[in-house]
Amino acid sequence: MTASTSLEQSSSVNPWPASRLWIQIRLWISYALLFGLAFAFFYPFLLAVTTSFKPLPEIASDPVSLLPKTWTLEGYELMRGMNVGRWVFNSAFVAVLVTVGNLLFASMAGYALSRIDFPGREALFLGILGTMMIPGIVLLIPRFIVLKQLSLIDTYGGLILPGLVTAFGVFLTKQFFQSIPVELEEAARIDGANRFQMFFLVSLPVARSVLIALTIFSFQGSWNEFMTPLIVISTNKDLYTLPLGLAFLRGGIGMNLQWNAILAGSIVTTLPMALIYIFFQRYFVEGISYAGLKG
Amino acid sequence: MATGIKQLDREEAIAGWIFVTPALIVFGVFLVVPILFAFWYSLTDWNGISPPSQAQFVGLENYRSLLVEKGIRQADFFKALKNTTYFALGVVPLQTAIALVLATVVNQRYLCFKGFFRTAYYFPSITSSIAISLIFLFLYQKSGLINRTLEWITFGRWEPVTWMNDARGLIHILLEQFGVTLRGGPAFLHQNVLGLRVWDWISGPSVTLTAIMLMNTWTTIGTMMVIFLAALQDIPSFVYEAAQIDGANGWQTFTKITLPLLRPTLFFVVTLGLIGTYQVFDQIYVMTAGGPAKTTLTMAYIVYRNGFRNSEMGLGLATAILLFVIIFVLTLLQRRLTEVQD
Numbered sequence: 001m002t003a004s005t006s007l008e009q010s011s012s013v014n015p016w017p018a019s020r021l022w023i024q025i026r027l028w029i030s031y032a033l034l035f036g037l038a039f040a041f042f043y044p045f046l047l048a049v050t051t052s053f054k055p056l057p058e059i060a061s062d063p064v065s066l067l068p069k070t071w072t073l074e075g076y077e078l079m080r081g082m083n084v085g086r087w088v089f090n091s092a093f094v095a096v097l098v099t100v101g102n103l104l105f106a107s108m109a110g111y112a113l114s115r116i117d118f119p120g121r122e123a124l125f126l127g128i129l130g131t132m133m134i135p136g137i138v139l140l141i142p143r144f145i146v147l148k149q150l151s152l153i154d155t156y157g158g159l160i161l162p163g164l165v166t167a168f169g170v171f172l173t174k175q176f177f178q179s180i181p182v183e184l185e186e187a188a189r190i191d192g193a194n195r196f197q198m199f200f201l202v203s204l205p206v207a208r209s210v211l212i213a214l215t216i217f218s219f220q221g222s223w224n225e226f227m228t229p230l231i232v233i234s235t236n237k238d239l240y241t242l243p244l245g246l247a248f249l250r251g252g253i254g255m256n257l258q259w260n261a262i263l264a265g266s267i268v269t270t271l272p273m274a275l276i277y278i279f280f281q282r283y284f285v286e287g288i289s290y291a292g293l294k295g
Numbered sequence: 296m297a298t299g300i301k302q303l304d305r306e307e308a309i310a311g312w313i314f315v316t317p318a319l320i321v322f323g324v325f326l327v328v329p330i331l332f333a334f335w336y337s338l339t340d341w342n343g344i345s346p347p348s349q350a351q352f353v354g355l356e357n358y359r360s361l362l363v364e365k366g367i368r369q370a371d372f373f374k375a376l377k378n379t380t381y382f383a384l385g386v387v388p389l390q391t392a393i394a395l396v397l398a399t400v401v402n403q404r405y406l407c408f409k410g411f412f413r414t415a416y417y418f419p420s421i422t423s424s425i426a427i428s429l430i431f432l433f434l435y436q437k438s439g440l441i442n443r444t445l446e447w448i449t450f451g452r453w454e455p456v457t458w459m460n461d462a463r464g465l466i467h468i469l470l471e472q473f474g475v476t477l478r479g480g481p482a483f484l485h486q487n488v489l490g491l492r493v494w495d496w497i498s499g500p501s502v503t504l505t506a507i508m509l510m511n512t513w514t515t516i517g518t519m520m521v522i523f524l525a526a527l528q529d530i531p532s533f534v535y536e537a538a539q540i541d542g543a544n545g546w547q548t549f550t551k552i553t554l555p556l557l558r559p560t561l562f563f564v565v566t567l568g569l570i571g572t573y574q575v576f577d578q579i580y581v582m583t584a585g586g587p588a589k590t591t592l593t594m595a596y597i598v599y600r601n602g603f604r605n606s607e608m609g610l611g612l613a614t615a616i617l618l619f620v621i622i623f624v625l626t627l628l629q630r631r632l633t634e635v636q637d
Binding site: 030031034037038040041042044045047048051063064104105106108109111112113116117118119121124127128131133134135136137138139140141142143144145146148149150161162164165167170194195196199220223224226227230231242243246247250257259262263265266267269270273274276277278281284285 | 306307308310311312314315317318319321322324325326327328329330332333336343347397400407408410411412413414415416417418419421422423424425426427429430431432433434436438439440443513517521524525570573574576577580581594595598599602603608611612615616618619622623626
């Protein structure tokens with residue numbers, strides 16, 4: 001696992017004889033590049049965090065230095081004055097319901113499409129797969145029409161219902177259920193279980209890892225979603241989600257920005273996802289490999 | 296694939312349909328019906344405010360004013376098409392290449408701090424696009440981190456750029472260095488093609504658009520890297536061992552083994568990239584609203600602007616459907632290109 005092992009590896013396949021020193025230098029350069037890149041990916045967030053604790057005049061005179069000369073909660077207080085607590089609640093509420101909906105309905109559909117033999121199944125699956133090809137932006141206006149007709153503009157329903165099942169969720173769970181052995185369910189069937197019992201008591205518990213992946217993706221998708229709230233919420237500012245509230249805070253182009261408040265809001269929006277990511281990291285990778293490639 | 300082990304019985308069929316019903320309702324109401332509406336209302340003059348039933352049928356008028364009729368709608372449509380195409384041409388190859396390299400590196404067996412690198416590179420991908428746009432708006436200020444870093448790297452020779460308000464095209468700037476300008480250029484550069492001068496068509500992305508492109512690349516590299524990583528881990532190790540026995544070096548192994556085996560993934564990643572970049576919206580909405588001088592106007596943004604800001608839903612829908620067609624054709628084209636090489 002050490003640098004010297006790696007060096008032997010690369011030297012054994014090297015066609016030209018390289019000196020050990022040169023290999024060592026190359027190794028150090030590679031690591032320096034990797035760390036430099038990691039730094040470039042992380043530093044903007046770090047600077048945003050510390051700047052959110054600076055007073056406005058200090059940000060104006062020096063927007064670059066990492067540590068504040070004076071620490072202040074001004075930015076966070078400004079955000080609180082903007083009703084940010086309500087935005088957090090709305091975002092969380094919507095994301096939780098969307099996630100629960102996906103866990104239940106997407107996995108039911110994914111299960112049926114992979115495990116139950118019913119007429120029209122293939123066509124249905126192709127249809128659902130087809131909807132994944134529709135670019136979201138194409139749906140922007142027509143969804144607005146549907147929501148308007150159903151009186152869902154400026155309601156939680158409008159924020160939640162369109163995301164309650166995603167084609168991605170169906171596809172992900174279908175791929176998974178296809179991969180588990182049928183024998184597991186057959187035993188339950190012989191014991192007299194019906195389809196619903198087989199699904200909820202046998203297959204679903206086995207699907208734990210894919211359900212965690214689905215939870216993360218659904219929550220993330222809903223938490224970060226911007227276009228849906230943008231068209232659903234027109235006048236009722238109490239229903240703003242965090243991204244919509246943030247965009248509202250930014251105001252018009254060319255306006256003077258209260259950077260500490262805006263960055264504080266960005267941090268509040270980023271933090272929950274960051275925590276989820278740090279704790280459930282491996283499920284992100286697992287989810288992507290299920291969805292994308294184990295077809 | 297098939298699970299048809301049992302003969303089709305009634306109970307199974309009923310259970311199957313019950314299981315898919317909730318999904319079908321949601322897809323029906325929020326996907327299928329909207330798509331039908333999209334086609335129909337793109338043929339009307341609906342303004343989004345009056346009841347949809349009062350919309351007048353205008354035939355292909357909306358499409359005509361976007362594509363054929365000279366005027367601001369046509370000019371804006373083609374400006375957006377030009378900008379979005381530059382955006383995709385810049386972002387997709389860049390993010391795909393960097394993601395592929397990173398995935399290959401991070402996948403190496405003897406690399407230390409593997410977990411740390413993966414975490415760091417993927418981190419921007421999980422963050423809200425709005426939060427990232429705001430953070431970068433801060434970094435892209437004239438006295439902000441980006442300009443300061445560039446000053447530092449070039450030992451003070453870097454002229455600070457007003458990143459968010461610079462409409463000069465990159466190719467223009469480059470040509471200017473060689474003394475080529477519109478004034479001294481041949482007459483055809485002034486010619487108006489589809490609402491834009493030839494000179495403007497070839498001007499390249501503006502400085503502001505480039506700034507957003509770089510941010511976007513920075514954000515999506517992680518996702519693409521993880522997709523490549525998942526595919527790399529599916530390549531059995533004996534393939535590499537065989538290559539090593541045959542005396543292949545690192546580069547040969549990469550080009551002769553890894554790359555061919557990754558072709559389906561490459562196709563997937565490029566497709567994902569194309570679909571994503573042709574719909575870039577959130578970043579534009581928050582950072583520039585299409586400015587300066589309309590050089591960050593994108594297709595997705597004019598769909599929104601025509602529909603909601605200018606209250607021309609019919610026109611917005613026609614724009615959206617044209618965008619749909621463009622994305623569809625590009626995806627097919629790309630599939631063609633990857634197949635030909637086989």
